[in-house]
Amino acid sequence: MGILVKNISKSYGKVTALSNISLDVKPGELYGLIGPDGAGKTTLFRILTTLLIADKGQATVTGFDVLSDYKSIRNSVGYMPGRFSLYQDLTVEENLNFFATIFGTSIAENYDLIKDIYVQIEPFKNRRAGKLSGGMKQKLALSCALIHKPKVLFLDEPTTGVDPVSRKEFWEMLKRLQQKGITILVSTPYMDEAALCDRIALIQGGKILEIDIPKAIVGHFLKPLYNISASNMYSLITSLTHYEHTYSVFPFGEFVHYTDKREAMNVEEIKSYLVQQGLTNIHIELTQPTIEDTFMELAK
Numbered sequence: 001m002g003i004l005v006k007n008i009s010k011s012y013g014k015v016t017a018l019s020n021i022s023l024d025v026k027p028g029e030l031y032g033l034i035g036p037d038g039a040g041k042t043t044l045f046r047i048l049t050t051l052l053i054a055d056k057g058q059a060t061v062t063g064f065d066v067l068s069d070y071k072s073i074r075n076s077v078g079y080m081p082g083r084f085s086l087y088q089d090l091t092v093e094e095n096l097n098f099f100a101t102i103f104g105t106s107i108a109e110n111y112d113l114i115k116d117i118y119v120q121i122e123p124f125k126n127r128r129a130g131k132l133s134g135g136m137k138q139k140l141a142l143s144c145a146l147i148h149k150p151k152v153l154f155l156d157e158p159t160t161g162v163d164p165v166s167r168k169e170f171w172e173m174l175k176r177l178q179q180k181g182i183t184i185l186v187s188t189p190y191m192d193e194a195a196l197c198d199r200i201a202l203i204q205g206g207k208i209l210e211i212d213i214p215k216a217i218v219g220h221f222l223k224p225l226y227n228i229s230a231s232n233m234y235s236l237i238t239s240l241t242h243y244e245h246t247y248s249v250f251p252f253g254e255f256v257h258y259t260d261k262r263e264a265m266n267v268e269e270i271k272s273y274l275v276q277q278g279l280t281n282i283h284i285e286l287t288q289p290t291i292e293d294t295f296m297e298l299a300k
């Protein structure tokens with residue numbers, strides 16, 4: 001009994017935040033909700049943590065219904081919202097004590113579960129939360145979300161605004177929590193983090209584009225994909241955007257990711273077109289699609 005979402009819809013006035021969303025998260029799964037800002041991720045988290053009521057559809061968390069059993073859900077889940085989950089004027093230790101107290105427990109009682117994470121911020125336990133770095137705030141917020149031993153953990157964009165090293169450490173912590181039997185639903189706008197989940201749902205504009213294991217998601221990208229580079233990135237993108245055979249083009253690190261409308265594409269033809277456009281140092285090679293490519297294609 002993990003999380004079950006069936007045909008959930010939610011609008012704010014004229015804005016449709018979620019449109020007929022269905023998904024299921026298996027017990028013990030690390031499940032990613034992947035999508036850009038405004039995709040509807042926070043709205044879904046708020047519905048599942050019983051802070052918001054959906055307009056339509058049903059949802060259960062560990063078998064409890066979000067409407068009729070909301071009290072049981074609140075006792076058995078941990079929620080780390082994207083922003084403002086900590087009391088900035090309380091110290092690290094006071095924040096943790098506060099969250100433990102409202103759930104009728106103590107830091108000592110559940111220390112085992114948070115130990116790995118908390119030891120890293122314990123040296124700063126007398127520092128106010130408002131004065132912590134992004135990575136430290138994130139560790140404290142996770143400790144607070146875990147202090148009552150939840151069965152399910154909801155993490156809304158936990159790595160947004162966090163440096164790459166702390167992001168990596170954070171995902172390692174999530175893997176360890178998963179091994180302790182906690183079901184985790186995590187949202188992120190970072191496509192590279194998607195590959196670290198057992199399963200992912202790609203979401204945009206309140207709709208699910210695709211659900212699968214990360215490896216299989218890239219299998220949904222069917223066109224040959226090319227890495228193209230040249231002396232001037234800006235005019236490379238502009239030229240390819242205006243090329244009559246272009247199907248898709250977008251910047252990808254030091255390259256442009258390109259697909260062609262034609263069944264059989266002629267690399268030399270593109271090269272000579274780009275030379276005509278005044279570009280030099282042109283390199284074109286086939287490449288493997290990433291989750292980001294698949295997302296862009298499905299969102300088209």
Ligand SMILES: Nc1ncnc2c1ncn2[C@@H]1O[C@H](COP(=O)(O)OP(=O)(O)OP(=O)(O)O)[C@@H](O)[C@H]1O
Nearest residue numbers: 012015016017035036037038039040041042043044
């Ligand atoms: N209280 C609200 N009133 C009106 N519109 C809202 C409200 N909350 C969210 N929205 C709109 O609903 C849509 C989905 O927002 P939501 O916050 O769920 O997305 P998100 O994927 O979490 O993105 P973000 O990371 O930007 O919060 C957006 O268009 C947003 O502007």
